[in-house]
Amino acid sequence: DAMVIQNPRYQVTQFGKPVTLSCSQTLNHNVMYWYQQKSSQAPKLLFHYYDKDFNNEADTPDNFQSRRPNTSFCFLDIRSPGLGDAAMYLCATSGPRTGGTYSNQPQHFGDGTRLSIL
Amino acid sequence: AQSVTQPDIHITVSEGASLELRCNYSYGATPYLFWYVQSPGQGLQLLLKYFSGDTLVQGIKGFEAEFKRSQSSFNLRKPSVHWSDAAEYFCAVAEYGNKLVFGAGTILRVKS
Numbered sequence: 001d002a003m004v005i006q007n008p009r010y011q012v013t014q015f016g017k018p019v020t021l022s023c024s025q026t027l028n029h030n031v032m033y034w035y036q037q038k039s040s041q042a043p044k045l046l047f048h049y050y051d052k053d054f055n056n057e058a059d060t061p062d063n064f065q066s067r068r069p070n071t072s073f074c075f076l077d078i079r080s081p082g083l084g085d086a087a088m089y090l091c092a093t094s095g096p097r098t099g100g101t102y103s104n105q106p107q108h109f110g111d112g113t114r115l116s117i118l
Numbered sequence: 119a120q121s122v123t124q125p126d127i128h129i130t131v132s133e134g135a136s137l138e139l140r141c142n143y144s145y146g147a148t149p150y151l152f153w154y155v156q157s158p159g160q161g162l163q164l165l166l167k168y169f170s171g172d173t174l175v176q177g178i179k180g181f182e183a184e185f186k187r188s189q190s191s192f193n194l195r196k197p198s199v200h201w202s203d204a205a206e207y208f209c210a211v212a213e214y215g216n217k218l219v220f221g222a223g224t225i226l227r228v229k230s
Contacts, residue, residue, distance in 0.1 A: 004161075006161075031216065041223075042220035042221060042223055043208075043218075045218065048216075048217070057217075090161055094216055106167050107164075109161035109163070110161050112160070112161050
């Protein structure tokens with residue numbers, strides 16, 4: 001089945017130690033998103049890629065960066081994790097825009113990576 | 119800025135009873151609306167979406183939602199709840215660029 005896969009499901013890192021979360025997709029979707037979801041809160045968009053075009057949300061901390069080496073993979077890098085970065089990180093994908101505008105295709109989510117900071 | 123309000127943080131229903139989860143949105147143009155469900159420790163699964171056309175949309179798992187422009191609402195309904203429906207439900211509106219703005223979520227508990 002075509003899907004969005006996040007690895008690992010659980011990640012533990014130390015305060016200040018860089019960590020990378022990965023996401024892969026077999027849907028061949030143009031758009032890939034990273035969300036942060038803290039306990040009992042709604043997901044919050046960090047950034048997204050349309051193909052190789054990177055779009056950062058205005059309030060995403062500089063500590064968070066992303067890479068998309070190809071259509072299938074996208075990485076979330078946290079350079080110096082703080083205790084406040086402990087959360088579930090969700091990757092999502094959506095299909096291409098049509099007619100020159102975003103088509104508002106539904107987003108397909110992976111199962112997330114739960115990040116803990118020691 | 120767009121916003122989504124889910125006024126009920128928790129809802130408890132008996133198995134077999136009907137369910138309605140409320141969602142109100144604030145959006146200037148015709149909204150693109152979604153309902154997602156999240157089981158504990160899992161990602162979000164799309165239940166249904168509204169883009170245009172018929173205001174009553176059918177989704178997976180027996181869910182439906184009705185778009186009411188006059189009330190700025192997009193409430194989710196199910197005629198008979200099953201224990202497996204216990205989860206958290208998020209209403210969302212898509213902004214330009216397909217950015218999803220989520221409501222705070224409603225946790226559904228099902229009692230037997």
